[in-house]
Amino acid sequence: MKKTVFFIFILSLLNLGNVIACEVNISDYVGYQIIYSGTVTGYIDDNGQEQDSFEGCEHGRVLIVDYSKQIVCAGYGYSYAYHPDIVVLANEYGRKACINNEVYDVR
Numbered sequence: 001m002k003k004t005v006f007f008i009f010i011l012s013l014l015n016l017g018n019v020i021a022c023e024v025n026i027s028d029y030v031g032y033q034i035i036y037s038g039t040v041t042g043y044i045d046d047n048g049q050e051q052d053s054f055e056g057c058e059h060g061r062v063l064i065v066d067y068s069k070q071i072v073c074a075g076y077g078y079s080y081a082y083h084p085d086i087v088v089l090a091n092e093y094g095r096k097a098c099i100n101n102e103v104y105d106v107r
């Protein structure tokens with residue numbers, strides 16, 4: 001029994017592919033709840049074309065999450081990444097998205 005539990009523990013440590021990365025000072029987000037986590041799989045550019053990278057937020061930019069969901073930027077911030085992790089936080093006043101270790105206002 002002890003060997004089985006230890007083996008499962010080691011396997012869980014090796015399964016790092018399912019870890020969502022968001023390195024922020026969590027004390028800044030007391031009262032927020034994590035409402036979604038996934039991958040930014042693209043955005044809609046100014047011409048209405050779907051792009052397959054993440055190039056930061058511009059007010060009104062639509063981000064595509066997990067190929068089928070959308071979230072809209074409510075602020076501005078530049079960052080570039082190919083399919084970065086996203087963690088969406090919400091409280092009674094609004095929503096934040098942590099992408100590529102940067103926090104953006106979203107709606």
